[in-house]
Amino acid sequence: MPSKKLKTNPAEGLLSTGVSLIRGRVVAAKQPKTVTVLVERKKTHPFYKKSFMRRKKYLVHDELGVLEGDVVEIVKIKPISKNKHFGVVRVVGKDIEVMVSQHLKEEAAAEIAEVMSEEKESSVESLESSKEVSIEEKVLRVSKVRKEKV
Numbered sequence: 001m002p003s004k005k006l007k008t009n010p011a012e013g014l015l016s017t018g019v020s021l022i023r024g025r026v027v028a029a030k031q032p033k034t035v036t037v038l039v040e041r042k043k044t045h046p047f048y049k050k051s052f053m054r055r056k057k058y059l060v061h062d063e064l065g066v067l068e069g070d071v072v073e074i075v076k077i078k079p080i081s082k083n084k085h086f087g088v089v090r091v092v093g094k095d096i097e098v099m100v101s102q103h104l105k106e107e108a109a110a111e112i113a114e115v116m117s118e119e120k121e122s123s124v125e126s127l128e129s130s131k132e133v134s135i136e137e138k139v140l141r142v143s144k145v146r147k148e149k150v
């Protein structure tokens with residue numbers, strides 16, 4: 001009896017059949033085995049000849065375990081659920097925009113932490129110096145009052 005090979009990825013084997021691939025960016029990976037992919041297309045108006053961006057989100061079946069921010073290629077497959085009709089074929093790479101924004105957030109957090117620690121140190125020093133001044137002033141006032149009484 002020949003054993004049947006079970007496909008774990010429904011999009012497996014569709015690359016050789018000439019099916020068109022769609023490239024998009026993963027914007028959400030919150031559900032198990034499902035990701036939301038944003039596909040952007042550049043269109044030109046037929047009369048005005050102005051180009052504009054069209055964006056569409058697809059729910060995509062994910063057996064590869066892609067992460068948010070990955071650029072993936074998806075292909076149409078048989079429906080898995082009401083809204084899931086596409087599958088991830090492969091991960092093309094990381095989205096530069098997401099990587100840069102994460103790097104900038106990390107740098108900003110480090111700068112904020114550094115500035116906040118400096119402010120705390122300077123505020124502590126100013127409090128200590130103000131206490132010293134106020135104590136010295138009190139001593140002078142008390143000594144003046146005593147001299148006047150005598």
